Amino acid sequence: AQSVTQLDSHVSVSEGTPVLLRCNYSSSYSPSLFWYVQHPNKGLQLLLKYTSAATLVKGINGFEAEFKKSETSFHLTKPSAHMSDAAEYFCVVSDGRGSTLGRLYFGRGTQLTVWP
């Protein structure tokens, strides 16, 4: 079964400091992993996705995530936070690669607050 655990429900950082949002996953298959962001009263936007290529994945707006199979982790990082990064972030795992299904399994989300 597929599942993700986001280890922090809230993260607060100052503008210009690094961001780390932690995610552990569980998957019965070779996983596809994603980070989505949801700004207030907005839909979900894809930040980045990991399939099977490079373990360090670069996304939009300076975010990146590293797939670590040995640790079953897929943490999201950004070197320098910006006020516009304040939002809710979801770590997501899908049905495994090669599956004919494409269900997404969402973590509970991490609310990122950025202080000026």
Added chain:
Amino acid sequence: DSGVTQTPKHLITATGQRVTLRCSPRSGDLSVYWYQQSLDQGLQFLIQYYNGEERAKGNILERFSAQQFPDLHSELNLSSLELGDSALYFCASSVGPEATQYFGPGTRLLVL
């Protein structure tokens, strides 16, 4: 803008009523997915369609049903509504099951 459209944006109705939520996928996308976002359950997969056929069901109540039409748009029907059905309902689409899913802006349902 993801290219996925959902109507209506907001819906307020009463318990026991029935509503229909509509989703138009991105041009060329054959797969449509419905998700529910609520405070207590978080974001949950409801149902998946591929080229008009149901592919997978998640935690979808029997009072809920969906379909995908020949023009590939999809509708989610919610009946005998209860207070607990109040949530944000998202539609997503993709070219196929393994492709990236793009989400619509959602329909916010409030059941009074």
